[in-house]
Amino acid sequence: KAGVTQTPRYLIKTRGQQVTLSCSPISGHRSVSWYQQTPGQGLQFLFEYFSETQRNKGNFPGRFSGRQFSNSRSEMNVSTLELGDSALYLCASSPGQGAYNSPLHFGNGTRLTVT
């Protein structure tokens, strides 16, 4: 079974631009979550989608948004990029809704650098 696939792997953008990251979950997984990893901060929860609906959201500004398609694939968008948005963005999938009692399966991430 193929794992979680994230594209692109690396991205360099300029302040003020917007960016879209893509995630294909494991086949059969209906829940997709997004996390931001920065040095010293661990993984910060962005949001979770289940059956095309956002079920939960972390403490990030409205510049961060996402969506999920009927085939469970998900995209994350960041508008008006700031230098502090430079991070590794990780997507994770699981069979059911939420992370309760079900380990997440992570992709290898998209490394975003904002200059």
Add this chain to the structure above:
Amino acid sequence: DQQVKQNSPSLSVQEGRISILNCDYTNSMFDYFLWYKKYPAEGPTFLISISSIKDKNEDGRFTVFLNKSAKHLSLHIVPSQPGDSAVYFCAASDRYKLSFGAGTTVTVRA
């Protein structure tokens, strides 16, 4: 507000010895705990988990201990091997989302 804390950013251990990683949490609603391992340029991979109804879970060389009254969990790796060198993240779930610690970098010395 960091609800899951890993206070040791790094740990160095000799091959064959025990590695002990610690994690503290503040949210009493957390009832499922996990450890993830991460190599550079890869996503985290699930290692071991424990439900709040247990105080110990073992899987091969990995054992997780949970002390609910102290809101503390630990991961023991015995014996430590060179391939265990990685970043280890502690995570806790409150049925809605996973909250992660900042990670502990483990280096296993030959």
